Amino acid sequence: MITFHALIPIALWLPLALAAVGLLVAYGLANRGKFPSKRLALILTMMGLTLALPLVILLNPMWVQRQPPPPGKPLLTVLVDRSASMATEDDPADGRSRMAIASQIAQGLVKQLGEDYEIRFRSFAEASAPVSLEQVAAAEADGPATDLNRSIAESLGEDRPPGQAVLVLSDGIETSGGSATRLRQTGQRARALSTPVFVRTIGSKQGVRDLRLALHQSQELAFVGQEVPVIVQLSHTYPLPQKTKLTLQQAGEPIETREIDITNGASVEEVFHVHQEKPGLYRYEVAVETLDGEVTELNNQATLLLRVVDQPVSVLLLEGKPYWDTKFLIRTLASDPSVELTSVVQMAPGRFLERKIARTVSASEASEQSSKTETPAEKSLEETADPIASQRQNWKIHPDTQGLLADSEFLNQFHVVVLGRSIEPYLTDDALIGLRDWLANREGSLVCFRGAPASQLTQRLGSLMPVDWSPGNSSRFRVSLTDSGQAMQWLPQTGDQLELLPSLATSAKPEDVKPLSTVLATSSGQADGETIPLITFRPEGSGRVVVIEGAGMWRWAFLPPDHQDHDALYGTLWRSLVRWLVSNVGLMPNQRVALRPDSVVVSSGQTAAATLLLRDEQWDSLPSVELSGETLDKPQTFVPQAQSSPGVYRVHFGHLPAGRYSVKVLGAKDDESAAATAFDVIGNLQERLDVAARPQALAELAEQSGGAPLDTQNIDELPTALNNAFVENRDKNRPQLILRTPAWDRWWILATVVGLWGCTWGTRRWLGLL
Numbered sequence: 001m002i003t004f005h006a007l008i009p010i011a012l013w014l015p016l017a018l019a020a021v022g023l024l025v026a027y028g029l030a031n032r033g034k035f036p037s038k039r040l041a042l043i044l045t046m047m048g049l050t051l052a053l054p055l056v057i058l059l060n061p062m063w064v065q066r067q068p069p070p071p072g073k074p075l076l077t078v079l080v081d082r083s084a085s086m087a088t089e090d091d092p093a094d095g096r097s098r099m100a101i102a103s104q105i106a107q108g109l110v111k112q113l114g115e116d117y118e119i120r121f122r123s124f125a126e127a128s129a130p131v132s133l134e135q136v137a138a139a140e141a142d143g144p145a146t147d148l149n150r151s152i153a154e155s156l157g158e159d160r161p162p163g164q165a166v167l168v169l170s171d172g173i174e175t176s177g178g179s180a181t182r183l184r185q186t187g188q189r190a191r192a193l194s195t196p197v198f199v200r201t202i203g204s205k206q207g208v209r210d211l212r213l214a215l216h217q218s219q220e221l222a223f224v225g226q227e228v229p230v231i232v233q234l235s236h237t238y239p240l241p242q243k244t245k246l247t248l249q250q251a252g253e254p255i256e257t258r259e260i261d262i263t264n265g266a267s268v269e270e271v272f273h274v275h276q277e278k279p280g281l282y283r284y285e286v287a288v289e290t291l292d293g294e295v296t297e298l299n300n301q302a303t304l305l306l307r308v309v310d311q312p313v314s315v316l317l318l319e320g321k322p323y324w325d326t327k328f329l330i331r332t333l334a335s336d337p338s339v340e341l342t343s344v345v346q347m348a349p350g351r352f353l354e355r356k357i358a359r360t361v362s363a364s365e366a367s368e369q370s371s372k373t374e375t376p377a378e379k380s381l382e383e384t385a386d387p388i389a390s391q392r393q394n395w396k397i398h399p400d401t402q403g404l405l406a407d408s409e410f411l412n413q414f415h416v417v418v419l420g421r422s423i424e425p426y427l428t429d430d431a432l433i434g435l436r437d438w439l440a441n442r443e444g445s446l447v448c449f450r451g452a453p454a455s456q457l458t459q460r461l462g463s464l465m466p467v468d469w470s471p472g473n474s475s476r477f478r479v480s481l482t483d484s485g486q487a488m489q490w491l492p493q494t495g496d497q498l499e500l501l502p503s504l505a506t507s508a509k510p511e512d513v514k515p516l517s518t519v520l521a522t523s524s525g526q527a528d529g530e531t532i533p534l535i536t537f538r539p540e541g542s543g544r545v546v547v548i549e550g551a552g553m554w555r556w557a558f559l560p561p562d563h564q565d566h567d568a569l570y571g572t573l574w575r576s577l578v579r580w581l582v583s584n585v586g587l588m589p590n591q592r593v594a595l596r597p598d599s600v601v602v603s604s605g606q607t608a609a610a611t612l613l614l615r616d617e618q619w620d621s622l623p624s625v626e627l628s629g630e631t632l633d634k635p636q637t638f639v640p641q642a643q644s645s646p647g648v649y650r651v652h653f654g655h656l657p658a659g660r661y662s663v664k665v666l667g668a669k670d671d672e673s674a675a676a677t678a679f680d681v682i683g684n685l686q687e688r689l690d691v692a693a694r695p696q697a698l699a700e701l702a703e704q705s706g707g708a709p710l711d712t713q714n715i716d717e718l719p720t721a722l723n724n725a726f727v728e729n730r731d732k733n734r735p736q737l738i739l740r741t742p743a744w745d746r747w748w749i750l751a752t753v754v755g756l757w758g759c760t761w762g763t764r765r766w767l768g769l770l
Contacts, residue, residue, distance in 0.1 A: 187704025196707035320422025440541025485520035504550030
């Protein structure tokens with residue numbers, strides 16, 4: 001094929017062509033009659049050709065030749081999802097799982113496209129691996145998790161001149177924590193590599209039938225004799241109301257059984273109460289009877305670890321003025337049998353009131369005495385009237401408190417320090433140095449319970465805070481837990497319930513969340529729709545710093561009649577916060593060892609681990625940790641690994657099969673209950689419960705890569721649809737190579753032009769025209 005690409009503008013070429021024609025016509029008219037007409041016609045023809053050839057060369061004619069495609073077949077990589085969710089049968093009447101449908105599609109691809117494509121198969125769950133067609137047909141959908149992003153990334157990068165593509169056969173459920181942003185980035189990388197990703201979503205959005213049991217708190221800390229609520233939440237996905245039995249048991253022995261009605265899939269909350277009269281670690285199990293057709297029984301039971309201590313948690317509260325918030329917080333903390341409270345409140349300039357609230361008898365003795373002398377109604381009435389009236393209280397007046405926090409001996413007796421507002425008199429430079437050392441080395445916890453503790457933060461104090469504040473107008477807001485706040489499980493309530501409580505107020509606006517800080521709750525219900533962090537914490541050395549925004553929280557402890565359903569929330573919030581702070585860091589004053597699992601329930605796909613805390617000076621050598629369980633042939637011994645902080649060690653147990661496990665520190669005394677713990681390992685429930693297909697995620701991936709979703713109803717037509725889509729994509733993004741050669745670049749063209757000019761000149765000379 002010949003195309004023209006003029007060397008000069010057409011506007012210039014046309015006058016040249018007209019001038020050549022004009023000259024040729026004038027020459028013919030001038031020589032008419034001198035020669036016979038045939039000779040004149042021959043001369044004019046030859047002269048016309050000699051003029052036309054340069055004009056044609058100026059048009060730059062080119063020979064266009066299409067090059068043949070590179071040899072070889074395009075590569076088609078087929079990714080087959082083998083995670084546990086692919087075992088779902090969306091149509092029970094059909095009797096085929098999603099994995100079986102994927103296998104049928106794979107066989108159809110080989111049958112219809114095997115001659116035109118080089119087809120490779122990879123199966124994936126947490127990672128991908130090459131497989132054969134026979135292995136795809138025999139594979140079981142049992143992968144513990146799905147990492148779609150990683151599996152696609154592992155299939156990219158090979159240079160294939162004939163072209164390549166990826167076909168994903170999956171339900172689109174990502175359970176390895178991969179974000180939609182990362183998946184889009186992988187799609188963009190595939191486009192850059194000219195590798196379109198085509199997807200076929202297998203499965204429907206229909207869920208499974210399941211009954212779920214969950215505890216609001218899986219670990220509890222209690223004082224001896226203290227009654228602890230065990231809050232259980234039940235929910236199900238059955239279309240009709242269901243009845244079941246809920247049982248609380250310890251060491252395999254039932255303690256209490258209840259019959260529960262669950263309707264319309266709504267959650268039901270039940271509360272058990274447990275207590276122990278001796279220090280130690282106690283393991284409780286809550287189990288619910290299995291319903292018909294449940295997809296799994298693994299989430300029908302839960303474990304509670306109750307650690308009972310006979311030494312109370314020491315709390316120091318510092319306040320600049322006698323606010324209402326302070327009064328109700330002191331009352332709440334002092335009424336907790338497991339807390340020993342010391343409060344210091346500035347009543348006037350140069351007058352600080354120190355109040356220490358301690359119990360005169362142990363909680364177990366008090367419980368026995370009250371049970372003998374009072375009826376339950378009388379006891380409840382007395383506690384309601386004044387829950388701290390029977391406790392021993394020591395009062396002291398200080399003219400100043402500048403050296404209070406700077407005294408390490410005084411500060412080290414506390415586990416938690418709570419700061420109120422206007423506390424500048426307490427926070428001297430020496431006090432802040434001592435407070436930072438206490439946080440870093442004594443594993444203390446600092447709580448600012450009404451936002452910024454001072455109107456102007458010094459650099460030393462501001463460096464301890466997890467957020468920065470900016471001045472602002474007074475505003476009101478309600479509280480809603482974030483996903484991180486829900487996951488921390490430090491508050492046995494949901495964000496929706498918090499939003500129903502009276503609003504709080506603030507004037508300083510927290511806006512800059514510092515690195516390593518975690519926002520547990522944000523504001524809600526503001527007119528501008530902006531959210532601000534309300535509950536934030538950050539680790540500081542071995543300790544923690546927690547900031548709670550807002551004034552007026554005392555109203556949560558004195559609710560109007562329309563909020564009486566949440567009457568216990570204020571006390572629950574503070575008791576749960578203290579337990580969360582104390583149960584995760586630090587040793588009690590009378591403890592020399594503590595062993596704490598990272599989680600009471602561990603997925604089989606996760607690494608089980610625990611933290612070991614030691615008072616090194618009380619141990620001759622580092623003790624080992626023994627792991628025993630029903631799935632182990634014999635107990636296994638592990639050597640703890642030292643961490644950067646003194647006395648802190650980590651024990652990694654690795655991946656364990658599903659079962660129940662107990663851990664203890666070898667060499668610990670029999671009465672050291674903190675030297676033992678327990679945890680459960682269960683299968684990955686998300687793959688079994690979260691089975692609703694996600695075609696939107698896969699379609700967005702295909703779009704980003706330049707591919708397309710293949711939504712053909714008949715899977716036998718899928719190979720044809722895939723081939724058409726691939727060819728269309730290849731022609732659009734990888735056009736066929738074309739070779740263009742200029743006509744004047746050929747030697748014989750130039751020879752013809754020169755020869756024609758020579759013949760024309762010779763003919764005219766022969767005829768006597770020159």
